[in-house]
Amino acid sequence: MGITERRLRQKEEIRSNILATAWKLVLEEGWQSLSIRKIADAIEYSVPVIYDHFENKEAILLEFGKQGFELLAKKLQQASRKSKDPAEQLKAIADAYWNFAFQHKEYYQLMFGLGIACCEADKCIAEKSAFRDIVMSPIIAITKSENDPRNVNVCLKYHTFWSVMHGLISIKLMNTSVEPDLNKMVLDDAIEGFIKNLRQ
Amino acid sequence: MGITERRLRQKEEIRSNILATAWKLVLEEGWQSLSIRKIADAIEYSVPVIYDHFENKEAILLEFGKQGFELLAKKLQQASRKSKDPAEQLKAIADAYWNFAFQHKEYYQLMFGLGIACCEADKCIAEKSAFRDIVMSPIIAITKSENDPRNVNVCLKYHTFWSVMHGLISIKLMNTSVEPDLNKMVLDDAIEGFIKNLRQ
């Protein structure tokens, strides 16, 4: 009797319909303007139906957050495989990170908090530590320090790398227009400096 | 006849009462929870009175945003006067920027967009360009390039500096807890590297 299965399938379909519709709305009007009511309207169901599939609005955002972290990890993974030279790896990773941020602006905004309270603290630990490892590996190789990821210095360098990336991107994303648009030069410059610094 | 003057004074008093109350509410419960109704409640006036003094909520936020930029500029100015050596100046500026972000977390959040849509683009140009000049000056001195702030390379370095600062701070502020808390070491490390890089 595939009845319960069909029901599960139908229920699952509504769920992914919610997600797909929400995503479309976000692309069209941004995170700030996404609302449960608009989603309900678009999928042609009443509002409470949404709550049969997600505990609350934040749960929907969290879903996208995880998607984003997975996609980012994949992109960084691919980038790091482009070369055997750790410095080249790191450059490729930086590149991929940069591209991700602007090609998937909505994901990036959600993941790194330009306007939404989601994906903080413990919510996405698994997803975050995945891409942490990817970035860590070439840094360790370049510094040639002991191969221990818990090495304080390596941790520090990783943190610095990530911060630099995030700073460059988020300042570009908020587009303050005080200084001219320096596009990717800034990134290349900063990463170049970072790698030099890694080698002492 | 000082009647109109008294009226102006009283009106002005309500205005600053609104601002003071709003600021207290922000300190207590954060930007997200600030609402016109709460302000009205706290100053013991009805809601529309707020709109006699501010066009809308964003205008109130903008007021604080400008205050923030002015305070930051002052702090950076003071810091840069601590030494004649440009490298030391830059370190002091970085330090002051860092301290500002954590001592006046609310200002920083408002100014650099961790959660509020304000202070973008053209709104705070004057205030922003003030602290731009302060940071630019030691960078120019260190690179010893032509004394032209419109020099592309200097612009790029300034942008990098600012991005690094912002990245370090905002990642610390959102406290993702994947990596251990590396406090100010990360800042010192990054700035050290940045200055080295400036000198070629």
Added chain:
DNA sequence: CTATATTTGCTAACGGTGTTAGGAAAAATG
């Protein structure tokens, strides 16, 4: 095939948000 149980999806509400129209009361002006 009918009766019961379950699932589904709705209406309507609660309490919150920013914002504004319109009118009553108070104050200043002639």
Added chain:
DNA sequence: CATTTTTCCTAACACCGTTAGCAAATATAG
């Protein structure tokens, strides 16, 4: 004292996230 101006409030509009409760549709058991 009458008139005009200013001050300030009530009440509403249109949103928001969230939930209680109920009606209709569906599946299950006898």
